[in-house]
Amino acid sequence: MKLQFFGAAAEVTGSCHILRVGGKQILLDCGLIQGSRKDEERNRDPFPFDAQKIDAVVLSHAHLDHCGRLPLLVKRGFRGPVYAQEATCELTAILLADAAYLAERDAEYRSKKTGRKVKPLYTMAEGERVMRQLEGRRYRERFEVAPGVSVRFVDAGHILGSCVVEVFLREGGLERKLVFSGDLGQYDTPILRDPDPIDRADVVLMESTYGGRRHRAREDTIRELREIFTSPRSRKGNILVPAFSIGRSQEILYQLGKHYEEWGLQRYQIFLDSPMAIEASKVYWEYPHLYDEEATRLRRENGGMPLLPNLTLSRETEQSMAINRIRSGAVVIAGSGMCNGGRIVHHLKHNLDREETQVLITGYQAYGSLGRRLVNGEDSVRIHGLTVPVRATIHTVGGLSAHGDQDDLARWYETMSNRPPVYLVHGEPESQRDFAQYLHRRCGAEVHVPVPGTVLDLAGL
Numbered sequence: 001m002k003l004q005f006f007g008a009a010a011e012v013t014g015s016c017h018i019l020r021v022g023g024k025q026i027l028l029d030c031g032l033i034q035g036s037r038k039d040e041e042r043n044r045d046p047f048p049f050d051a052q053k054i055d056a057v058v059l060s061h062a063h064l065d066h067c068g069r070l071p072l073l074v075k076r077g078f079r080g081p082v083y084a085q086e087a088t089c090e091l092t093a094i095l096l097a098d099a100a101y102l103a104e105r106d107a108e109y110r111s112k113k114t115g116r117k118v119k120p121l122y123t124m125a126e127g128e129r130v131m132r133q134l135e136g137r138r139y140r141e142r143f144e145v146a147p148g149v150s151v152r153f154v155d156a157g158h159i160l161g162s163c164v165v166e167v168f169l170r171e172g173g174l175e176r177k178l179v180f181s182g183d184l185g186q187y188d189t190p191i192l193r194d195p196d197p198i199d200r201a202d203v204v205l206m207e208s209t210y211g212g213r214r215h216r217a218r219e220d221t222i223r224e225l226r227e228i229f230t231s232p233r234s235r236k237g238n239i240l241v242p243a244f245s246i247g248r249s250q251e252i253l254y255q256l257g258k259h260y261e262e263w264g265l266q267r268y269q270i271f272l273d274s275p276m277a278i279e280a281s282k283v284y285w286e287y288p289h290l291y292d293e294e295a296t297r298l299r300r301e302n303g304g305m306p307l308l309p310n311l312t313l314s315r316e317t318e319q320s321m322a323i324n325r326i327r328s329g330a331v332v333i334a335g336s337g338m339c340n341g342g343r344i345v346h347h348l349k350h351n352l353d354r355e356e357t358q359v360l361i362t363g364y365q366a367y368g369s370l371g372r373r374l375v376n377g378e379d380s381v382r383i384h385g386l387t388v389p390v391r392a393t394i395h396t397v398g399g400l401s402a403h404g405d406q407d408d409l410a411r412w413y414e415t416m417s418n419r420p421p422v423y424l425v426h427g428e429p430e431s432q433r434d435f436a437q438y439l440h441r442r443c444g445a446e447v448h449v450p451v452p453g454t455v456l457d458l459a460g461l
C-alpha cells in the first residue's frame, strides 16, 4: 500500500500521483506541465511507470494541469477507466479537444520554422480516445475503482465539478483513508459551493499554490474591480482579462452581470473571445444543482444567470481580429490564463504599449509565462518575436483566484478532527515552506514536502 509522488511535487503544474495497492496501480490525476517552452518539453518525457499497467485514473477536476497528459497516457497504452465528477467529464472533453488542437497547430508551426518534422504532443484523435474512457460519478457517492480501493468525490469549490478525492484503501486486514485535496477554492467563491468538510483521514495530499499568501478580502476585490471599471481612464482604453476558459471566465462574467448597473457596464463592449470559454460557460449554466445559495437565488430571480446585454461571444478568428481594431471601451476576456498562448496574446500585442490599457490578472501565473513577466512588472516583453514595451497598467486581482489562500487551506484542513499528517503538493518551494510553517504553527500539523519520486508507505502510517 504505497503512494508515489510524480508530478506537481515541488512545483505547481503536472499533477500526478501513483497509488499501488494489492497489485493494482491507480493514478490520481495525469496533468500537463505548464510554464515556459522548456518546462513544457518535459511533457514528452516517458512516464516513470508503464501506462499499460495502470488500472484506472481518478481525476480531481478538469484543468489541464490535472488532466492534460491523459491523451498521452492513452497513446502509450492505458485502456482503463478515468473516473471523474460528471461536470468534470464534460469540461475535460472540451479542454482536451482544445489542447490537442493547439498541440497539432504548434507542431505544424514548429515544423515549418525548423524545417524538420516536429510531432505534436498528441493528436486530436488521441485526445478523443480519452473521452471514451471517461466515467462520470456524482458528488458524495462512494464507488469502487479496483478491488480494495474505493473513492468518494466531495466538493472542492475550485471550478465546476472540482473534487476533493477521498480514497478508501483495504489490503489484507489493513484499512487506510487518503485524502487528495485536488485544487481547493476560496471559501465564498461566487457560483460554487464551499469545499466540503472532511471527517478524518490517515494522510492528506494537499495543494499549496497560495499557501504563502493571503488574498485580499472579497469585498476589497469587488471594490477594486468597481474602481477599474468606473474610472474615467478606463474608457479611454481597453481592459484585457486573461482568463482560464474554465472557471475564471465564468466567474468574471457572473461578477460583471451581477454589478452591471452599479458599475455602469453598458458603456463597454464586452467580449468573451474564446470558443472554449463559450463552450465551458454552457456547461456551467447546465449544472445549476451544483451552485451555491447566492447563484441559485440570482438565477431564480432573473429566470437565468445574470445577463450582459452587451456581451459578444466571439468564436471565429475574424471576430477576434476585429476586436484588435477597437481602441477604447472594450473589455476582452480571453485565454490562455497565463498568456502563454491563445487569443489574449494578440490582444496584449496590440494594447500593452498603450498607457490607457488595463490588464486584469486574475489567476496563478507560472514561472516563465508571459503573464508572470507582466505581474513582475517587466518594462518590455517579447511577443511573437517582437519586443513590446509595457505601458499598460497591470492589476493583480488576487481575490478572484480559484485557489484558496493560506487561511482557506488551513480552514479546510481543520475540518479533519484528527489532524492527519500532510504532504504538500502543487506549490512552488517558497509557498510550500511558508505554508508548512504556518500549518504547523496554527494546527500543530505534521507537514512534509515530498520531491518527485518520494514514496509514502501508507501501511506504515
Ligand SMILES: [Zn+2]
Binding pocket: 061, 063, 158, 183
Ligand atoms: Zn485547477
Ligand SMILES: [Zn+2]
Binding pocket: 012, 015, 063, 065, 066, 183, 426
Ligand atoms: Zn491545478
